[in-house]
Amino acid sequence: MEALILLIVAAVAALVAVGARLSQKELRACRRSTCAAASPGEKKIKLSGTARAEQPLVSPLREIPCIFYALTIRRLGGERNGRGFGDSAHAHGDITVSSRVWTNWWLEDDSGLLEVDGEGAEVVTGGAVGERTGGRASSRRFQQVLREYGVADSYLFDYAILEEVLPVDSEVFVCGPVKGTPQGSLLCGGSELLVSTRSEKALLARNAAVTIVAAAVAGAALVGALVAGKELLDTQAKGEPQLQQYQPEGFGMQPLERTRPSP
Numbered sequence: 001m002e003a004l005i006l007l008i009v010a011a012v013a014a015l016v017a018v019g020a021r022l023s024q025k026e027l028r029a030c031r032r033s034t035c036a037a038a039s040p041g042e043k044k045i046k047l048s049g050t051a052r053a054e055q056p057l058v059s060p061l062r063e064i065p066c067i068f069y070a071l072t073i074r075r076l077g078g079e080r081n082g083r084g085f086g087d088s089a090h091a092h093g094d095i096t097v098s099s100r101v102w103t104n105w106w107l108e109d110d111s112g113l114l115e116v117d118g119e120g121a122e123v124v125t126g127g128a129v130g131e132r133t134g135g136r137a138s139s140r141r142f143q144q145v146l147r148e149y150g151v152a153d154s155y156l157f158d159y160a161i162l163e164e165v166l167p168v169d170s171e172v173f174v175c176g177p178v179k180g181t182p183q184g185s186l187l188c189g190g191s192e193l194l195v196s197t198r199s200e201k202a203l204l205a206r207n208a209a210v211t212i213v214a215a216a217v218a219g220a221a222l223v224g225a226l227v228a229g230k231e232l233l234d235t236q237a238k239g240e241p242q243l244q245q246y247q248p249e250g251f252g253m254q255p256l257e258r259t260r261p262s263p
Contacts, residue, residue, distance in 0.1 A: 036111035049109035117189035124196035132160035
């Protein structure tokens with residue numbers, strides 16, 4: 001069993017390493033362009049510039065003007081009413097809320113503006129910022145966000161909120177395909193589009209680090225699996241007894257038939 005688990009770990013780590021390596025290769029292969037030169041026809045281009053929006057969003061938790069925010073609300077505990085946990089069926093906060101919201105925005109560089117459709121894009125930010133009850137004292141805004149998402153004041157839960165944002169007027173790196181529209185060119189959204197507050201150089205370095213670490217984990221797990229498998233084969237060859245896990249009656253073992261003594 002140990003060898004099998006290690007083999008699975010090795011396979012997963014190897015897939016992560018290959019994926020990071022391919023992402024790095026693909027990013028290097030994309031042609032760098034400018035907003036003015038972007039035109040349909042190429043599979044992907046990469047650009048750097050400033051995120052602009054006429055009507056920015058305001059992130060729910062930190063109230064930051066932004067072009068994008070992702071908000072996750074997760075219930076970590078239950079109602080504490082002095083008698084243990086309350087009836088979760090009647091708790092308004094039992095669900096986990098996850099939302100990703102974009103506004104209409106443009107990328108601006110020295111050559112001009114290019115409209116971007118961010119829906120479904122891969123987003124890389126500086127990281128999620130969170131707050132939770134039960135830890136440090138929760139802010140009024142934290143409590144207000146919970147109320148806005150339907151958490152009743154009469155319940156005391158242990159909640160966590162995580163928020164990621166792409167602030168308006170921030171420097172971003174984008175990579176994706178371009179399509180033509182009646183209004184001009186549009187950098188497409190979807191899974192093929194990457195929008196990042198990190199530079200291309202930082203993204204390439206991250207992918208390189210992931211590749212190295214994942215490959216090392218895969219190699220170590222594979223060696224461990226081979227060692228564990230060899231030890232198992234040696235044990236079986238020596239004929240040493242194997243300990244069997246005890247299973248009580250009712251969990252896979254058939255009870256013994258009881259016979260009455262002869263009169």
